[in-house]
Amino acid sequence: MEPQDVMARIDALEARCPKLGHQVPFAYCRKEAVSLPCPRSLVCWGHRFPVELVLRKILSPEAFKAAFGTEPKSRVENLMEAIEAAKARCASSSEGSRRRGSPHP
Numbered sequence: 335m336e337p338q339d340v341m342a343r344i345d346a347l348e349a350r351c352p353k354l355g356h357q358v359p360f361a362y363c364r365k366e367a368v369s370l371p372c373p374r375s376l377v378c379w380g381h382r383f384p385v386e387l388v389l390r391k392i393l394s395p396e397a398f399k400a401a402f403g404t405e406p407k408s409r410v411e412n413l414m415e416a417i418e419a420a421k422a423r424c425a426s427s428s429e430g431s432r433r434r435g436s437p438h439p
């Protein structure tokens with residue numbers, strides 16, 4: 335099998351996009367940010383095939399760094415950030431309630 339045939343097969347793989355809420359082919363993900371891959375590509379596709387290896391093969395080192403300069407966050411990291419943000423919102427909300435309920439402004 336020729337390399338372009340392998341790439342065509344990989345491009346045709348589909349996954350449910352958490353951002354768009356529907357199926358997308360890998361061909362979309364690898365060009366989602368104009369000419370760069372979606373920053374979540376490594377997370378979304380890592381369990382399906384060696385996506386980092388494929389992207390390092392088809393992108394220049396500069397393009398790879400531009401797309402993934404910062405490590406993609408894991409689901410746990412995203413969840414922890416969401417919990418911390420919710421805690422901060424609750425704290426500021428209850429602080430505001432205390433001030434509003436105070437007899438002395």
Ligand code: SF4
Nearest residue numbers: 351363372374375378
């Ligand atoms: S890599 Fe990006 S565009 Fe592709 S499925 Fe994941 S979030 Fe959606």
